[in-house]
Amino acid sequence: MSHGTDIPDGLTFWSFVDYAVERVGRAMPSVDLDAMRLVLTLHRVTSMVVYDLESSVHRPSGWTWPGFRVLFVLWLAGPMEAKTAAELSGMSRAAVSSLVNTLHRDGLVTRERADYDRRAVRIGLTGAGRDAIERGFVAHNRRESAWATALTGEERATLVALLGKLMEGSSAAEAKRRS
Amino acid sequence: MSHGTDIPDGLTFWSFVDYAVERVGRAMPSVDLDAMRLVLTLHRVTSMVVYDLESSVHRPSGWTWPGFRVLFVLWLAGPMEAKTAAELSGMSRAAVSSLVNTLHRDGLVTRERADYDRRAVRIGLTGAGRDAIERGFVAHNRRESAWATALTGEERATLVALLGKLMEGSSAAEAKRRS
DNA sequence: TCCGATTAATCAAAGGTTTGATCATTGCTC
């Protein structure tokens, strides 16, 4: 690392968080360093967990992480309008529309116009889709459980509660949702 | 909601978490419900925070969230090889390569072959890029600070510590990284 | 010094996401 890069030795994806907070703290006095560390940490940890789940469970199962999210919602809440799937999975209608193209092509979901409203498209799992998501969810849960063992039961509950508190704040209320 | 959708009344993106845990808990006895709730919560909160930051700050600034992440790394750690930017921002080399196409086109980053290793591409901020990221970061921090006010100082520290503990577990050690 | 293994960036193909637009349908007011 001596020639060319000028990056502090040993700086990695994870250690960059401390480095970033320290660098900004030195250069900009009015920055909220706690908030900065919180968002950097939150995003980086989540990103890592999701990449792990997607690469070790979901892609081998034949779908992507976003695909899993839609299948999961349909599995638990049953056939529904596409706009509802979008809401429950936290995606836009356009994203669901595109995703369902793939899932439908792969025989995992059904898609049809509603008879009570000609605008609405209803989607649901096929038999194959249900079988696949059940197996996929078991593998997914096994892996997420492995992640969760890094924390005690009480720590898990605390973490969930704190994240929930973030969702109860005014910023969450102001945050726009996808259309 | 009476015709056709059969979804429990009032189910939303956020309330779906409790619903999902309850549904799976009833149907599959061997599932780790705590882990399930943890990952669902983690991903949904993070997703919401990031979408808010991207739509309210970053896109109006002329770049995307991933673009911001690369600009941020270059800003704090200076010019570097593309592979280093990939590591520090948690992306693959291919993703950085593609992203830098856009940022370079927009005059925010420089890109050149290293003279000490003909394989390596070095990237750095342009003057315009540095000006832009400084303003962008201020707006970003203001917004992330707004999010963080939902928690007390101690809660923030606890949250960061617990997330950090997730990163110290064996699953994180086993998790593959992007190439 | 030579050569096979490794490395770095980019490519291609496939998939996913966003925004605003579009088109058809529905809802609601007058």
Place this chain on the structure above:
DNA sequence: GAGCAATGATCAAACCTTTGATTAATCGGA
């Protein structure tokens, strides 16, 4: 009943991400 506003799904364009492949360059052991 008519007409405008709102709604839902999809489209188009732009951007981003992944994987494996490719090409060129570098490394390291014999």
